[in-house]
Amino acid sequence: MSILIERPPPHGGRLEERVVHDPELGRKLIKGCPTFDIKATLDDSGTPVRNVYREIMSICYGFFSPVDGSMHKAEVDRILKERRLLNDWVFPYPLVFDISEEDLKNLGVGVGDRVCLKLKGKPFAILDIDEIWRIDNPEEFATKVFGTPEANPEVVQEPFDKKMPGWVIYKSLNRVVLAGKFRIINEPTLLPPFDKFWFPPVKSRQEYDRRGWRTVINHQTRNVPHIGHEFLMKDAGYTGDMEPCHGIQVNAIIGVKRPGDYPDEAIIEGHAAVNEGGYIKPERHIVTFTLWDMRYGNPLESMLHGIIRQNMGCTHHMFGRDHAAVGEYYEMFATQTLWSKGIPSYGFPASINDVPYGLQIRPQNMKEFWYCPVCNEIAYSECCGHTKEKQKFSGSFVRGMVAEGLFPPKVIFRPEVYKVIVKWWKEFGYPFCNAKYVKEKEKRLEVDLPDM
Amino acid sequence: MAKSIAVLLDDKRIGAVKGSDLEGKIEQMFGGQLSCFIVEMDDAKAKQVMDAFDTARVDSRGFITDVPIAFNRVIFEEIARTKSLGAEAVDGVLARVDEIQKAAAKEKEFLPCPEF
Ligand SMILES: [Zn+2]
Numbered sequence: 001m002s003i004l005i006e007r008p009p010p011h012g013g014r015l016e017e018r019v020v021h022d023p024e025l026g027r028k029l030i031k032g033c034p035t036f037d038i039k040a041t042l043d044d045s046g047t048p049v050r051n052v053y054r055e056i057m058s059i060c061y062g063f064f065s066p067v068d069g070s071m072h073k074a075e076v077d078r079i080l081k082e083r084r085l086l087n088d089w090v091f092p093y094p095l096v097f098d099i100s101e102e103d104l105k106n107l108g109v110g111v112g113d114r115v116c117l118k119l120k121g122k123p124f125a126i127l128d129i130d131e132i133w134r135i136d137n138p139e140e141f142a143t144k145v146f147g148t149p150e151a152n153p154e155v156v157q158e159p160f161d162k163k164m165p166g167w168v169i170y171k172s173l174n175r176v177v178l179a180g181k182f183r184i185i186n187e188p189t190l191l192p193p194f195d196k197f198w199f200p201p202v203k204s205r206q207e208y209d210r211r212g213w214r215t216v217i218n219h220q221t222r223n224v225p226h227i228g229h230e231f232l233m234k235d236a237g238y239t240g241d242m243e244p245c246h247g248i249q250v251n252a253i254i255g256v257k258r259p260g261d262y263p264d265e266a267i268i269e270g271h272a273a274v275n276e277g278g279y280i281k282p283e284r285h286i287v288t289f290t291l292w293d294m295r296y297g298n299p300l301e302s303m304l305h306g307i308i309r310q311n312m313g314c315t316h317h318m319f320g321r322d323h324a325a326v327g328e329y330y331e332m333f334a335t336q337t338l339w340s341k342g343i344p345s346y347g348f349p350a351s352i353n354d355v356p357y358g359l360q361i362r363p364q365n366m367k368e369f370w371y372c373p374v375c376n377e378i379a380y381s382e383c384c385g386h387t388k389e390k391q392k393f394s395g396s397f398v399r400g401m402v403a404e405g406l407f408p409p410k411v412i413f414r415p416e417v418y419k420v421i422v423k424w425w426k427e428f429g430y431p432f433c434n435a436k437y438v439k440e441k442e443k444r445l446e447v448d449l450p451d452m
Numbered sequence: 453m454a455k456s457i458a459v460l461l462d463d464k465r466i467g468a469v470k471g472s473d474l475e476g477k478i479e480q481m482f483g484g485q486l487s488c489f490i491v492e493m494d495d496a497k498a499k500q501v502m503d504a505f506d507t508a509r510v511d512s513r514g515f516i517t518d519v520p521i522a523f524n525r526v527i528f529e530e531i532a533r534t535k536s537l538g539a540e541a542v543d544g545v546l547a548r549v550d551e552i553q554k555a556a557a558k559e560k561e562f563l564p565c566p567e568f
Pocket residue numbers: 372373374375376379384385386
């Protein structure tokens with residue numbers, strides 16, 4: 001018997017790579033096609049909540065393999081029923097290219113046509129339409145995507161509503177879906193500070209090889225790391241096989257966030273500051289990101305996280321309580337339930353590692369870290385017995401201290417990490433995401449496109 | 453159950469209460485790396501605070517959190533003025549709710565960046 005854990009294959013068996021690198025070929029592919037300018041999805045107040053360009057990037061660069069385009073109606077129906085693609089592989093969310101009836105009329109396209117999708121005024125991708133279908137009622141659709149307390153009693157505690165960003169995204173979709181495969185025909189340039197951290201699955205697997213990493217544990221983040229996060233990463237990193245995991249990967253989700261979250265620029269550079277400061281040395285640690293407007297779907301989001309990181313080549317994935325959660329919609333340990341025993345109402349009578357066409361990345365379900373003045377260290381809740389004396393790293397406590405402009409003690413933030421928060425605070429006039437930041441970000445996005 | 457608020461203290465705030473009785477009431481958090489005052493109030497006063505600020509919530513330890521930044525500034529001023537960590541300080545804050553709400557409205561767009 002071998003106890004060594006090997007890198008898992010991509011979800012679905014092979015990585016999607018749907019990017020044309022030759023500009024000449026790109027020009028040929030869009031010759032004569034109608035063009036469409038990609039628009040942000042807006043909520044009722046006109047605030048951007050999603051930009052489909054992020055999904056096109058994540059599909060075409062293989063993060064979401066084996067998904068290769070905007071989904072057909074039958075595929076979406078199957079996902080809503082049993083969270084599987086038509087080829088049987090598990091997948092949590094419908095991904096669709098949606099437009100309004102008016103835009104469809106102006107475009108004048110039908111099945112069999114190719115559309116050139118433009119971003120920032122320049123050609124970006126093509127969509128080969130092989131079905132046009134309609135979302136009858138976006139609000140009902142949004143509810144079906146996440147579930148209800150009645151239909152999913154194991155994990156859903158409260159009905160989803162307008163305070164749930166993912167529900168708002170699906171509710172705000174246009175009704176017409178152009179389904180078909182995407183291809184990026186004009187390769188975008190990632191903008192700083194994101195460019196250094198761009199490791200699509202093919203490249204991340206090469207990078208692990210270059211570093212000699214067989215086992216890699218992923219940390220999901222939408223946060224600037226405080227010391228509690230750092231110890232979670234370090235301690236979860238002891239998981240592995242006969243050795244602790246060779247690599248600790250941070251994969252940040254970059255896209256529209258909730259007010260009160262940190263700006264994406266601070267998140268990614270904050271994590272980099274952990275390795276630049278030597279707290280987890282760069283040889284063991286890699287900071288990366290995925291473009292995605294977070295749905296905050298707790299167990300469903302964790303499934304997507306597993307898919308992304310398995311595609312990147314990770315062997316393990318950390319999951320805490322309230323993983324990718326907002327509010328009290330989901331039960332606190334819903335994600336850990338999905339990975340330990342499954343959630344039958346979502347279509348998984350067993351862990352999604354143990355169902356056919358499931359995931360191979362291994363979950364590392366973690367409890368919490370706190371500061372213990374008796375142990376005099378950052379302690380793991382399942383080790384430290386000083387539950388009365390413990391001091392938790394509550395997110396709102398830490399955010400409050402930051403907002404007041406107090407320099408946090410080293411036991412809360414590494415000074416290098418805090419300086420990153422201040423750097424972007426100066427730039428945006430605000431330490432957290434607010435409506436102004438979200439609107440500015442929507443104009444700038446994370447990429448530029450070359451002239452064609 | 454009575455509710456509490458932790459008022460964090462940096463060197464400047466500690467300097468402002470130096471020599472007073474308050475100095476002996478400074479509490480230490482995170483192994484002495486962070487100082488604070490704990491202000492306590494009864495449920496009736498806590499309800500007034502919760503009603504005045506819609507972001508405020510009570511955490512699992514009975515601490516009121518997520519109040520505006522201006523609230524934290526004003527409560528420190530009232531502690532320093534009244535030399536109290538009890539009802540007098542909270543009353544001082546409640547008398548200044550309008551002022552705090554005005555300042556809080558601006559906090560959604562702008563917070564001054566600290567210089568170090
Ligand atoms: Zn302890």
